[in-house]
Amino acid sequence: MGIPIEQILIQTVNGVVTGMILALVASGLTLIFGIMDVVNFAHGELFMLGAYVGVIILAATGDFWIALVAATLVIALLGAAIYLTTLRPLLGRDPLYTILATFGISLVLQNYALWQFGPVARKIEEPFTGQFTLFYLAYPWYRVVIALLSAAIIGALWLFLKFGTWGIWIRATMQDRVMAQAMGIPVPWVLTAVFAIGAGMAAASGVLFGPLVGVNHAMGVDWVLKAFIVVVVGGMGNLAGSIAAAIFISLLEAYASLWVSPAQAVIVSFIVLILTLLFRPTGLFAPTPR
Amino acid sequence: MSPGDAAVQPLVKVDDIHTYYGKSHILHGVSLEVGKGEVVGLLGRNGVGKSTTLKAIMGLIHPSQGKVLFEGQSITHLPAHRLARLGIGYVPEDRRIFRLLSVTENLRTGLDRHGVSKARKTELLDKVYGYFPVLAERRNQAGGTLSGGEQQMLAIGRAMMLEPKIILLDEPTEGLMPRMVAEIQRIIDVLHREEVAVLLVEQNVPLTLETSQRIYIVEKGVVRHHGMASELRVNDAVIHQYLGV
Numbered sequence: 308m309g310i311p312i313e314q315i316l317i318q319t320v321n322g323v324v325t326g327m328i329l330a331l332v333a334s335g336l337t338l339i340f341g342i343m344d345v346v347n348f349a350h351g352e353l354f355m356l357g358a359y360v361g362v363i364i365l366a367a368t369g370d371f372w373i374a375l376v377a378a379t380l381v382i383a384l385l386g387a388a389i390y391l392t393t394l395r396p397l398l399g400r401d402p403l404y405t406i407l408a409t410f411g412i413s414l415v416l417q418n419y420a421l422w423q424f425g426p427v428a429r430k431i432e433e434p435f436t437g438q439f440t441l442f443y444l445a446y447p448w449y450r451v452v453i454a455l456l457s458a459a460i461i462g463a464l465w466l467f468l469k470f471g472t473w474g475i476w477i478r479a480t481m482q483d484r485v486m487a488q489a490m491g492i493p494v495p496w497v498l499t500a501v502f503a504i505g506a507g508m509a510a511a512s513g514v515l516f517g518p519l520v521g522v523n524h525a526m527g528v529d530w531v532l533k534a535f536i537v538v539v540v541g542g543m544g545n546l547a548g549s550i551a552a553a554i555f556i557s558l559l560e561a562y563a564s565l566w567v568s569p570a571q572a573v574i575v576s577f578i579v580l581i582l583t584l585l586f587r588p589t590g591l592f593a594p595t596p597r
Numbered sequence: 598m599s600p601g602d603a604a605v606q607p608l609v610k611v612d613d614i615h616t617y618y619g620k621s622h623i624l625h626g627v628s629l630e631v632g633k634g635e636v637v638g639l640l641g642r643n644g645v646g647k648s649t650t651l652k653a654i655m656g657l658i659h660p661s662q663g664k665v666l667f668e669g670q671s672i673t674h675l676p677a678h679r680l681a682r683l684g685i686g687y688v689p690e691d692r693r694i695f696r697l698l699s700v701t702e703n704l705r706t707g708l709d710r711h712g713v714s715k716a717r718k719t720e721l722l723d724k725v726y727g728y729f730p731v732l733a734e735r736r737n738q739a740g741g742t743l744s745g746g747e748q749q750m751l752a753i754g755r756a757m758m759l760e761p762k763i764i765l766l767d768e769p770t771e772g773l774m775p776r777m778v779a780e781i782q783r784i785i786d787v788l789h790r791e792e793v794a795v796l797l798v799e800q801n802v803p804l805t806l807e808t809s810q811r812i813y814i815v816e817k818g819v820v821r822h823h824g825m826a827s828e829l830r831v832n833d834a835v836i837h838q839y840l841g842v
Contacts, residue, residue, distance in 0.1 A: 475702050475706060475709065476706070478698060478702075479695045479702075482697055482698070487695075487706065488657075489681055489687040489689070490755065491710060491759055493678050494678060495676075
């Protein structure tokens with residue numbers, strides 16, 4: 308066999324970079340699930356629309372960072388609007404209703420994007436094009452920056468949840484919605500805010516990842532599928548678990564593609580998913596159930 | 598059915614409320630009043646609708662008929678979080694501590710409101726930690742790791758963070774050791790001294806008679822008897838008739 312050590316290290320870097328972006332997508336998904344019990348099938352489309360808003364604003368302003376922030380805010384507002392019009396009326400119903408509703412939203416958004424932007428992929432220019440040499444490879448700095456930025460956004464979310472008033476409200480609502488309300492916490496607004504934050508995080512990852520893959524109407528599908536695997540493997544609603552699972556799965560895929568083609572390496576994720584569901588359905592990284 | 602001082606508008610007035618859980622009719626027209634700063638006991642056997650009455654006042658159940666008034670205003674259809682901000686504190690039967698939040702964070706759920714200055718927040722926290730020193734010792738511990746009695750103190754302290762005009766206390770001494778029961782009784786007296794009204798649901802009849810000024814006795818979803826606690830203390834025929842003790 309004899310895989311050279313350089314290749315393994317390169318794949319490690321690749322795995323961590325992809326893992327961080329995946330963690331960013333998945334943390335929005337797991338936040339929404341953990342707090343609202345909503346399985347958001349439209350998450351991938353928020354990711355995709357975020358990338359498109361990024362394309363538009365980048366074209367208008369020429370500044371990648373403005374595009375990143377603006378896309379995050381626009382999609383967060385869209386998320387709040389979706390929540391208020393579609394999900395809030397379904398509060399307290401069987402989860403099946405919200406699954407169908409978000410699936411419906413996903414189809415609407417995807418086809419809207421196809422109609423509005425056409426089938427040809429758009430490009431988001433990288434904010435900088437520098438490279439460094441990783442063994443025999445010219446490795447783009449931008450990929451490293453995405454990983455760091457994703458980590459920073461997740462870190463900011465964690466600090467917000469841990470110390471902020473809204474963070475305490477969100478965690479209290481997650482544990483006991485009725486008691487939270489009896490303590491004066493405006494639970495309907497907390498839920499709206501959580502959905503908006505999750506949507507904004509999806510949009511941010513869409514813009515960050517845009518330069519690597521090209522932006523088209525179906526780009527969310529693959530990502531959300533992978534993000535769902537991550538959320539299940541990490542333990543539904545468990546933020547730290549999702550991050551660990553995102554990196555774990557991305558590393559496995561990266562290593563697998565040393566032997567097989569990257570398209571086949573995806574199988575590894577599904578194997579992990581199935582094994583998790585069979586042997587540890589509460590999640591690989593969930594605290595041991597008491 | 599007027600409180601001790603009939604000329605004064607009651608703080609909370611429950612007027613002929615009916616509630617349903619699905620198809621079963623729980624409250625069949627409950628009416629009661631709690632005056633400002635008054636401690637009122639709500640007695641009755643299990644399952645007669647005492648907890649439901651508290652939930653209806655707190656806006657956690659909306660009555661299908663009848664009204665709830667707070668300081669003369671109808672609050673019947675307001676959501677619970679608005680009522681909490683108006684000044685109604687709720688200590689539920691099973692305490693419902695936020696188990697994964699620390700003691701301080703549990704208190705902050707009620708404390709972090711608009712219009713409360715930083716100094717006032719510190720003052721309120723210090724006050725509750727003063728009343729319950731054991732909570733101060735455990736301030737960074739997760740709520741779920743506290744003992745039953747400590748959780749009860751936290752539930753009451755958490756409600757006090759709202760600076761409420763009334764606290765609805767649902768069986769606060771249930772399952773507690775005698776020492777803790779005495780502690781709860783002490784804190785009800787403190788609330789009374791601070792002119793916070795209390796609507797107390799209890800199975801512990803002697804404690805309720807001792808701490809309350811007035812008593813309502815509920816049976817099968819309606820108030821059957823209403824009187825001064827001092828009268829009931831000497832007239833155990835009524836207590837025996839409705840509560841069988």
